Every structure is written in C-alpha cells, then in structure tokens.
Amino acid sequence: MRAIAISAFGARPELVELPQPVPGPGELLVRLRAAAYNPVDTKIASGAMKGLSPRFPLIMGQDGAGVVESVGAEVTAYRPGDEVYGRFSHPARGLGGYAEYGVVAQDGPVARMPKGLLPEQAAAVPTASATACALVETAGLAEGQTVLIVGATGGVGQAATQLAALRRAYVIATAAPDAEDLMRDLGANETVDHTRGDVPEQVLAAWPGGIDAVFDLATPADAADAMAGVLRPGGVICSVVHALNPDALAARGLRGVNVINRVTPEVLTRLAELIDGGELRVRVESLVPLEGAPAALRDIAAGHARGKTVITI
Ligand SMILES: NC(=O)c1ccc[n+]([C@@H]2O[C@H](COP(=O)([O-])OP(=O)(O)OC[C@H]3O[C@@H](n4cnc5c(N)ncnc54)[C@H](OP(=O)(O)O)[C@@H]3O)[C@@H](O)[C@H]2O)c1
Structure with missing residues (x-):
C-alpha cells in the first residue's frame, strides 16, 4: 500500500510502498479515504515527543476516515462496508493515518462516521x-x-x-x-x-x-x-x-x-451527534493528495492555520 512515512526521527517524509497491515483479534482493517494533519504529527516526526519508541519506517498521522475492509477475529461491533472515523496511529507497529490502510481496535478510538460528512471532512474531527x-x-x-x-x-x-x-x-x-x-x-x-x-x-x-x-x-x-x-x-x-x-x-x-485529549468511542460518537445535529461544523482549509503530502507538510510548518489540512487517499 502507499503511505507517507519517515525512516528515522528528523528524516524527510516520503511517499513509500509498504505492506498492508493485518488486523489482529478485535481489530478493524480500514481502507482510509482521508487523513487529517495535526501539529503532533510533525512533532512526532521530529523526535520531539519524549518516550516514543516507534518502529521505522513510521507512517505519519493519527486521524483518518474510511470504510472497514475486513475485521479480525472476535470483532462484533463492525463489519466490512461500515464507514468509520478515528485515530489510526500505532507507533510501535510503524502504523499511522497517512496510508491507504489503517488498523484500529473495535473498542479503541473509532466510531461510525457522522452521516452528513464526507471522509475528508470526518477525518478532520477526531484529535x-x-x-x-x-x-x-x-x-x-x-x-x-x-x-x-x-x-x-x-x-x-x-x-x-x-x-x-x-x-x-x-x-x-x-x-x-x-x-x-x-x-x-x-x-x-x-x-x-x-x-x-x-x-x-x-x-x-x-x-x-x-x-x-x-x-x-x-x-x-x-x-x-x-x-x-x-x-x-x-x-x-x-x-x-x-x-x-x-x-x-x-x-x-x-x-x-x-489538558491531554482522550479520543474514545464515546467522545467520537458524541461529536458525530453534534455534527449531524448541525451544532458543530468542521472547516477543511485545504485538501492535499497523498503524493503531495511531503511538500504540504513543509509549508504547514509555518503555521497560521484557518482550519484543517486534509490528505485525500
Ligand atoms: N494536549 C493535547 O492533547 C493536544 C491536542 C491537540 C493539539 N494540541 C496542541 O495544540 C496546539 C494547537 O493545535 P491545533 O491543531 O489547533 O493547531 P493549528 O490548527 O495549527 O492552529 C494553530 C492556530 O494558533 C494560532 N496561533 C499561533 N500562535 C498564536 C498566538 N501566540 N496567539 C494566538 N493565536 C496563535 C494560529 O493563528 P495565527 O496564524 O493567526 O497565529 C493558528 O490559527 C498545537 O501545539 C498542538 O500540538 C495538543
């Protein structure tokens, strides 16, 4: 699968071909359609987050949205075809959200996508x-x-x-x-x-x-x-x-x-309700194709966001 990954802390993010992850027991394999940029993504890539021992190459990114492709053993809450959004980072496995496929535990940071949103809007929500x-x-x-x-x-x-x-x-x-x-x-x-x-x-x-x-x-x-x-x-x-x-x-x-955030299924479900009820809006400022992400990440470092930058996959 295609993904944006770094080979070491401080290395330049690159578009690479990596093996598709295999969902373990209780996990969903999700065909990601969009991933959102969060400042923590570049902080992690720079090595600034202490106590993190990822596996390299490390796929960047946390937040994403897409469709459940397959499920591991013991998954009861979701089935293939369900549209979901959440966080897909597993640094110890080298996995993250800027990729064609991501995994997440069914009781982890994942929930059904807000009904009225496209994946590129839903990906902008979690963190x-x-x-x-x-x-x-x-x-x-x-x-x-x-x-x-x-x-x-x-x-x-x-x-x-x-x-x-x-x-x-x-x-x-x-x-x-x-x-x-x-x-x-x-x-x-x-x-x-x-x-x-x-x-x-x-x-x-x-x-x-x-x-x-x-x-x-x-x-x-x-x-x-x-x-x-x-x-x-x-x-x-x-x-x-x-x-x-x-x-x-x-x-x-x-x-x-x-404050440190907690992205739980309950919080994601509540956010989806607020979005579906028209009480919370998500402003996507720019859309970037996966292959354009390395260049876009360099520009983002300048800050001045007026909404979310989302990578389409
Ligand atoms: N603890 C946690 O769990 C947690 C979770 C999420 C995010 N964060 C952190 O929270 C920070 C913000 O995240 P974000 O996703 O909202 O970032 P963002 O989307 O990049 O937005 C940053 C915003 O801050 C404004 N800004 C920068 N310096 C400012 C200042 N001195 N006074 C007023 N506004 C200023 C910028 O506007 P201007 O261009 O006008 O300055 C920009 O609109 C990041 O450092 C991120 O890592 C922490």
Missing part, C-alpha cells in the same frame, strides 16, 4: 474536536461564563469556540484581522487581535475584573503566568501545550490544568 471537548469539560464551562480562547483560529480553537458557544458561554477568541469574521460566524462574541499587541493587556482593558476561564492552545510556559493574569480569583486556565505550573497557579488562587 482537534476531542481536544476541544476535553477543554470545555475540564474547565466545567457553564452558561454565562466568559472564556478567552488563545489560538482560536486553528483546528482545536475553532471546535472549542463552537463548543463553548453551545454552552452559552461568552467567547473571546484571538484572531488576526483576516479571521475575525470567521470566528464570529463560529460563535465568538468578540475577538482580540494577538498580532496587534499583548493579549492579556487587551483583555484586561476590556474586562478589568477578570474573566472566568482561558483555553490556551498557543502560549508557551514563559508567558503562561501573564496569560493567567486575565482570570478573576478562582478562575481556571487550561493549556494543551503543557505550559502551566498548577501548584504555582493554586498559590495565586487559580486553577491550572495541562
């Missing part, structure tokens, strides 16, 4: 939207609360903006001028331009008493303390880039949580 769910849940965001979302214009941020708005929170989204209308359309009540000046200063100027919550998808550890300064006493800040020192924040009367 980004599940992370957004984790943020809203961890913060316990409630109706009427005010939340600042830093990095709101990317994959996680667009989903978090919509899920926060669904809870009837008041959403302040960071957005460069080109993305202001987009973020309001997704449910942001106001935007703050992080390219124009200091975000905490701008927020505190408008909200001198502080706000209830921050979802931070972008601020590094050395600036996280200042970002937490926008919170009212007892407020909560959640970081997905592991920038927080929860003990230091607790000493300031604040709650700080470094």
